[in-house]
Amino acid sequence: MKTDKKILKSATAIAGALLTTSLMAAPSMGPDILAYNDLGSGAQVRSHLIDMNSNQVNTAEANAYKLGELKCGEGKCGEGKCGEDGKKADAKKGEKAEAKKGESKSAEAKKEASKSESKSKEAKCGEGKCG
Amino acid sequence: MKLHKDTEKIQNLLGDYCRTGVEQDIPGITPGRVHHYRRLVYNVVRDTMDTAFPITLAALGEERWDMLVQDFFSGEQPQTPQIWKLPFEFYQYHANQETGTRIEKPYLDDLLYFEWIEIEIHTMPDRPFPDFSQTGNIFKDRLAFNPEYEIVRLEYPVHMHSAENTSELKGDYFVLVFRSPETGNVQFLNLSGLNTYILTRLVDERIALNDLKGDIAHVAGIESEKYLDDALSAFIGDLIEKKLILGFAKKTN
Numbered sequence: 001m002k003t004d005k006k007i008l009k010s011a012t013a014i015a016g017a018l019l020t021t022s023l024m025a026a027p028s029m030g031p032d033i034l035a036y037n038d039l040g041s042g043a044q045v046r047s048h049l050i051d052m053n054s055n056q057v058n059t060a061e062a063n064a065y066k067l068g069e070l071k072c073g074e075g076k077c078g079e080g081k082c083g084e085d086g087k088k089a090d091a092k093k094g095e096k097a098e099a100k101k102g103e104s105k106s107a108e109a110k111k112e113a114s115k116s117e118s119k120s121k122e123a124k125c126g127e128g129k130c131g
Numbered sequence: 132m133k134l135h136k137d138t139e140k141i142q143n144l145l146g147d148y149c150r151t152g153v154e155q156d157i158p159g160i161t162p163g164r165v166h167h168y169r170r171l172v173y174n175v176v177r178d179t180m181d182t183a184f185p186i187t188l189a190a191l192g193e194e195r196w197d198m199l200v201q202d203f204f205s206g207e208q209p210q211t212p213q214i215w216k217l218p219f220e221f222y223q224y225h226a227n228q229e230t231g232t233r234i235e236k237p238y239l240d241d242l243l244y245f246e247w248i249e250i251e252i253h254t255m256p257d258r259p260f261p262d263f264s265q266t267g268n269i270f271k272d273r274l275a276f277n278p279e280y281e282i283v284r285l286e287y288p289v290h291m292h293s294a295e296n297t298s299e300l301k302g303d304y305f306v307l308v309f310r311s312p313e314t315g316n317v318q319f320l321n322l323s324g325l326n327t328y329i330l331t332r333l334v335d336e337r338i339a340l341n342d343l344k345g346d347i348a349h350v351a352g353i354e355s356e357k358y359l360d361d362a363l364s365a366f367i368g369d370l371i372e373k374k375l376i377l378g379f380a381k382k383t384n
Binding site for chain 2: 006033034035036037038039040041042043045046049050052053054055056118119
């Protein structure tokens with residue numbers, strides 16, 4: 001089964017894996033060949049990667065939003081806020097967005113702080129966030 | 132006690148409805164209320180998956196993630212009676228269905244597995260610890276390893292980068308995941324191929340580092356013995372500090 005391949009059970013398996021990489025065939029890789037990184041505890045890794053992946057999604061959404069705004073430049077939005085007023089409105093919008101971002105970040109931080117080290121849990125009732 | 136045939140049939144019909152949402156004529160059901168069962172059961176499954184795979188949820192976004200959970204819930208009949216093992220079935224289901232390929236997220240299998248392994252290592256039964264002593268020589272004596280670890284091989288470096296950025300970085304990545312004997316917390320290390328080779332040989336062949344140094348120098352093309360000694364000393368010393376290596380194996384082992 002495809003799902004059995006990920007855990008390395010023996011040196012034979014790893015030797016096989018390494019032979020397929022360029023590692024063995026690179027005699028002068030230098031000091032980094034023994035490098036390793038401490039990624040931290042489960043909670044640290046998770047928090048870091050969630051932030052990274054959320055930022056990626058947010059950037060993609062922001063780019064989509066920008067593209068949407070370009071179309072608005074055609075004068076079809078009907079908001080009556082183009083020109084100077086529009087700029088002010090944009091600035092306010094920006095402030096608001098920042099504030100919201102701040103809020104959501106602090107909310108996320110709170111959420112993160114309340115998260116326990118482990119992800120394992122028992123959930124039984126099905127009504128929202130019990131357990 | 133064996134269930135009456137009719138009861139069993141009704142339970143299966145209700146179970147099928149809860150999973151698929153396809154309405155059927157279920158005897159004894161009050162019309163207009165049965166959907167609450169489906170909602171409640173789905174909430175448990177969705178909440179379990181959200182908690183087990185928060186990184187995948189962040190990477191895919193709410194909508195696509197919900198599709199994956201719905202797909203699993205209606206397409207698979209979960210076999211485990213233990214809810215904490217359900218995420219593994221979720222991973223298996225999507226790996227076997229090749230969902231990652233279908234939705235053009237080739238890293239999906241790796242990311243789901245990477246998130247699952249934390250739960251598995253955290254929750255797995257205790258493994259017997261070897262007898263060890265605190266004093267010894269890291270090169271001459273056999274090292275005693277904390278048995279509660281796994282080394283996982285990934286094709287995409289989802290443990291270090293934003294998932295979407297890993298699509299271009301396909302290769303061989305090794306992650307050491309172990310349970311700290313002091314805190315029970317799961318710890319992660321990103322290893323190079325050579326580190327992985329060293330650790331697996333030390334454990335499998337139960338040999339001292341000195342017996343392996345020649346091979347290491349050969350496969351890695353390291354000519355300076357001093358460099359190799361310093362690098363190994365730092366690596367093994369750090370693993371001792373992190374309690375992946377408990378100490379030195381007693382001679383009787």
